[in-house]
Amino acid sequence: MSSDATKGLEGIVAAKTYLSDVRGDVGELIYRGYDINELAGNIGYEETVYLLHYGKLPSQSELSALKTKLISYRQLPQGIIDLIQSLPKDTVPMNALRTGISALGCFDSSSEDKSPESLQEKALKIIAQIPIVTAYFHLHRQGKPLVQSRPDLNEAANFLYLINGGTEAEKDSVDTLDMCYVLHADHGMNASTFASRVTVATLSDIYSAVTSAIGTLKGPLHGGANEAVIRMLQEIGSLENVDAFIADCLENKKKVMGIGHRVYKVLDPRAVKLRKMVLKMGEKISDPKWIQMSDKIAEIMLHEKGLHANVDFYSASVYYSLDIPIDLFTPIFAIARTSGWTAHVLEQMADNRLIRPQSDYIGPEGLTVTPIDQR
Numbered sequence: 001m002s003s004d005a006t007k008g009l010e011g012i013v014a015a016k017t018y019l020s021d022v023r024g025d026v027g028e029l030i031y032r033g034y035d036i037n038e039l040a041g042n043i044g045y046e047e048t049v050y051l052l053h054y055g056k057l058p059s060q061s062e063l064s065a066l067k068t069k070l071i072s073y074r075q076l077p078q079g080i081i082d083l084i085q086s087l088p089k090d091t092v093p094m095n096a097l098r099t100g101i102s103a104l105g106c107f108d109s110s111s112e113d114k115s116p117e118s119l120q121e122k123a124l125k126i127i128a129q130i131p132i133v134t135a136y137f138h139l140h141r142q143g144k145p146l147v148q149s150r151p152d153l154n155e156a157a158n159f160l161y162l163i164n165g166g167t168e169a170e171k172d173s174v175d176t177l178d179m180c181y182v183l184h185a186d187h188g189m190n191a192s193t194f195a196s197r198v199t200v201a202t203l204s205d206i207y208s209a210v211t212s213a214i215g216t217l218k219g220p221l222h223g224g225a226n227e228a229v230i231r232m233l234q235e236i237g238s239l240e241n242v243d244a245f246i247a248d249c250l251e252n253k254k255k256v257m258g259i260g261h262r263v264y265k266v267l268d269p270r271a272v273k274l275r276k277m278v279l280k281m282g283e284k285i286s287d288p289k290w291i292q293m294s295d296k297i298a299e300i301m302l303h304e305k306g307l308h309a310n311v312d313f314y315s316a317s318v319y320y321s322l323d324i325p326i327d328l329f330t331p332i333f334a335i336a337r338t339s340g341w342t343a344h345v346l347e348q349m350a351d352n353r354l355i356r357p358q359s360d361y362i363g364p365e366g367l368t369v370t371p372i373d374q375r
Helices: 005-011 043-054 060-072 077-085 093-106 117-143 155-161 171-184 190-201 206-217 225-236 239-251 270-284 289-305 309-321 326-350
Strands: 020-023 026-033
Touching: 020 077, 026 043, 026 239, 026 270, 043 060, 043 117, 043 155, 043 171, 043 206, 043 326, 060 117, 077 093, 077 117, 093 117, 093 206, 093 309, 093 326, 117 155, 155 171, 155 326, 171 270, 171 326, 190 206, 190 326, 206 326, 225 239, 225 289, 225 309, 225 326, 270 289, 270 309, 289 309, 309 326
Parallel strands: none
Antiparallel strands: 020 026
16 A cells, blocks of 8 residues: 555544544534534533543433542642743643643652553543643733632633633533533544554553643644634634635635544534534624634635535634633643543553554665765
């Protein structure tokens, strides 16, 4: 097989999974047998965590127990707080998050324990602590005091409470972010999930696996695309400028962020949900131009290139409407996706085999060494 045929491992099956399925030809996303359209709006993020980790939707008592456990794990070690407060305030938030999660492994005396029970507890601990690391760095860079989590708030509400410096968010904002968490929780063998499974397949620890995933998600061809989308919209500026901007992109082969997907050949089902959320949020803000510009770009790209909007395209506008700083968009993606990453780590470890693909060597052959004084 030629190297071009498998470039980027496109079409290569790297693992069997019970967790999620991306059906790109029909625009479906499945979590543990449930279509995302069945889940989003009907269950919350904590229920999604339970579904991915335990294979079924929880009973009320099971959900309460999980919430209690997540809340109990929110407190960061003082050493991590000291580390966060020592970082330069202009640190890229994804870099701060990557560093913080990596350092958490140093404060966990059981970090090398790979028993199923220990891995499960560490997974839940990371899920609970990754939003705290994100929020505390955001408060630190603003020179604000760190706020204590509230045990009466769910994951989405507590995160908004923290980044807002101790001000509780409105219910609509909490519900919106919670649904974003559900939509972003898992997505097949995406780049960051693959990175987490490759790392833990070497029998490394779960903190290293999640750190690898965060580093992978940071890139603008993966999670970082949502930040790039809103910056693109800001650059365009107004609805009247959309046609000329996209025409220039197409003529000069510039990438239009948030458009197209490696797997989906039809509209990303998460984008459908997120667009509805943007429309709902737009009713409460004075300037509807973000959704108008987004829809115009999506219309042009579908007509000109046959490409649909993806999840990043509308999630950017959702977060922006929630007044979340642009450089926290990708960390929020990481917060949600940690539920999927850790579930994949557990699945990999349950039936592990080192992931070690081959490569096609296409370099020269038969070279001989010329003495250094003759080169």
